[in-house]
Amino acid sequence: MMICGLLFLTGFCCMQDSPVFNFINNLSPIPPPKPSETAHNVQLFKSLDLAPVSSIFASPHVNPAKEPKILIRDDSIQLPQDLHSPNSVRTRVGSTITFRMIRCRDIVSENCNINCRLNEAPIDPSDHTSNSESQLPQSMQNGVGSVESDKDQCADGKTDLTISQECTDLEGMNLDESGPDKMDPSHSGMDLHESQLSEQNKDEPAAYNGDYMIANQPNSDMLTLGLPFGTETQSVNDTQEADNSNSGKSLLNEEPNYYIQNSAHEPHLYWTGAVEGAAVDYTPQALPGALQSQLMPCNKLNDPRDYMPTEQNGLSQHLRGTRRRSLFNEKAGASNKSVDKASDRRSVNSTTPKCKTIPGDINSKPLRTPPCALPGIGLHLNALAAIPKEKIVSRDILSNINESSNLPCPAGSSPPPSEQNIINDDFAQRTDVASAEPSSQGSPKKKRHKFDNGDGTSCKRCSCKKSKCLKLYCECFAAGVYCSEPCTCQGCLNNESHMETVLSTRQQIESRNPLAFAPKVIHTSEPGLELGDFNNKTPASARHKRGCNCKKSSCLKKYCECFQGGVGCSISCRCEGCKNAFGRREGVAVLSIEEPKQASEENNACVKEEKCEIDKQLVIYQATDLAPAENLLTTPSMVECRPLACLPPPSSKKPSSKKPRSSTKLVGHPSRLCNSQAPLKTDILLSQFGNYAEMVLGDSTSDTLKGNSSPQTSVKVVSPNKKRVSPPRMGTGLSPICKSGRKLILKSIPSFPSLGGDLNNEDPKSKTPAP
DNA sequence: GAGTTTGAAACT
DNA sequence: CAGTTTCAAACTC
Structure with missing residues (x-):
């Protein structure tokens, strides 16, 4: 029965003709990439x-409007029937993006909560199982949204909550999952779960850091989820009811606000949402990556699942992690290790029941999923998996995403993780890069394992002493x-408690340099145009926006x-003796000639090595069709879309004071956006989002996300000889994740303000805060 | 883990 | 805008 139901649902989702699908398409200007479809289905x-x-x-x-579950859930929650009505559905759909974002958040927080509950709160396994089992059939029968079934489930109490949370997580996860696998009926169903579970157990020790768990609860949204353990059972029902009143409205009607508020209060939440949104925003090239990254975050979110005995976790993570990961990982063993570790952490943490939860602690650093955490990834790219409470997005994820994005994008491509991104931050891109370096340089040791996404989106762990974390x-x-x-x-x-300070500081910095928070790597809409093709392989499309000034x-x-961003140096660079493996800036040759021969020799050697590695990576990517999208490498910077950065200085953006290059597009990391957003106040965030999104979407969307480009881009990127934007940055994490979902998100997401001059976007003006 | 190096950011 | 200082990451030992 279940299988049938699943098949039916997937089929339904897959159906392009399906209202949902149509709706989604309408929403986002960007043509949904095929992956997206899969993603939906998957979800x-x-x-x-x-x-x-x-x-x-x-x-x-x-x-999520899209997902039947969501509807169901709402119903259970007692949302107004309106919601259930077709109309309601649509409304949701319209708000889908928002929802999704929220969900991401929720997922994270929820996961945390869930974990805590599971661990801490006594739960009757029997109940849980029974619920889950019973529910499945119901859900199946009910189809997308049987309210009643949902309600019933909800009635169960804790168990239900946990389950529901899981579901939400899953949903988020779903996004991540690219999906073909998921789509497969074979995979679906209990079988998958079992296999996955077993794998999970092995792979993921499970210990989730309580820290991660901690986060969101304080917020209203999360409150329900975040109920104190002791009160969980009762609270569940109560909360549900309360939520019903609130959630129903807020979610559907007030989504923007809701979202914003949450974000404002809790970086985490904000992040998650941001992440998705970010994905959307990201340039086309970036988008794929971004989407993935977003998904990754979600995946990371999934991590919580890991805690859960449920098969789900295993599915999402397992699939993601193994496959995608493998792609990147293969590239750099080191990176892989880091990733793995990150994943391990998560799993471990997750498994461990402990929730350090500090229900209320907003200030407390939000859960960061270990950047590396991303399923496949470690996190971040910091970001998601690990998403720090606040930072949520792990660069790992981002990195993963970025990487994936980069690959495909290269031609045009794009972007970014730090963390992830993502969740993470360290992951992909940076790790890749790092890995590349070591190989070339042979200094394997040290690279810090930050969870960088590559660009830092991933979980970044700073160690600032004097700057108070208020400087770049x-x-x-x-x-x-x-x-x-x-x-x-x-x-x-740099915490919620000092939000105002943070914002004001950001504004100051931005006023000084509008691009200060912009992604460091720029992807030109047309590769090679502005930056010109440097002799090097790096596609002109991705270059450091500002250019480096390296000397030694x-x-x-x-x-x-x-280099860190995995992009070649561009004309804008003022570096001396540039040997950037990703592409030397023009004129470098001359410089190199001038330079001592030794240097040149060394460089060459290094370059060759790096190239080889890169090529290998590229090859790997090529090998896997999906990989490109997922793996698209994005430079870390790319990954990092930063919403905050996007925020136009309140007063006025300086057109392009320093760096902005009109033609170039900034690629942001989705994850990053998310991150940045978190800190930002809602208003700002909203405005930023819109603009940012526009910026990103404008050009890039066409390329990567739209799916149009994806295949081509990926291929191009891969081109063996040329080192493109090295995936490195992207971070280890390849988070294929959110490919499809992202698109949706993108549209829904308000455009972000364009960055200084770089962005052509109209947005700055248009920024319209969300209602 | 401590110390050094490096280059960006911040400041003047 | 250029030069200097400050800073924290990257790197080395």
């Missing part, structure tokens, strides 16, 4: 599969995220932003 599928229980009710907050020196601040637990900073003011590092070390 639906997962929701059903993974969480039969989940179907019960996702967190009341989140009601601070990665967290620069990434637009609040400092979180992993940070070892002193006198940190020869652009072969992370000191070089270009």
